[in-house]
Amino acid sequence: MTLGRVKQDCGRKERLEMGKEIEKLRRMDIPQKWQVDRVNIYESTLESEESVYHIIKSVSLDKNELGR
Numbered sequence: 001m002t003l004g005r006v007k008q009d010c011g012r013k014e015r016l017e018m019g020k021e022i023e024k025l026r027r028m029d030i031p032q033k034w035q036v037d038r039v040n041i042y043e044s045t046l047e048s049e050e051s052v053y054h055i056i057k058s059v060s061l062d063k064n065e066l067g068r
Helices: 012-026
Strands: 038-047 050-060
Touching: none
Parallel strands: none
Antiparallel strands: 038 050
């Protein structure tokens, strides 16, 4: 799971700020229940300052499909 990406020349201050933001996510209280029925594995490549994502593997977690 990618939580964030920084350039190699990113300074200590920026890395500490990112760490603080990630810590906030850990403490989030999400009242909704989620049902996960599929896991996708992505490969990301950086192209022209933006990431492009491609699914390289997809696995169904649907109980009806698992027995097949």
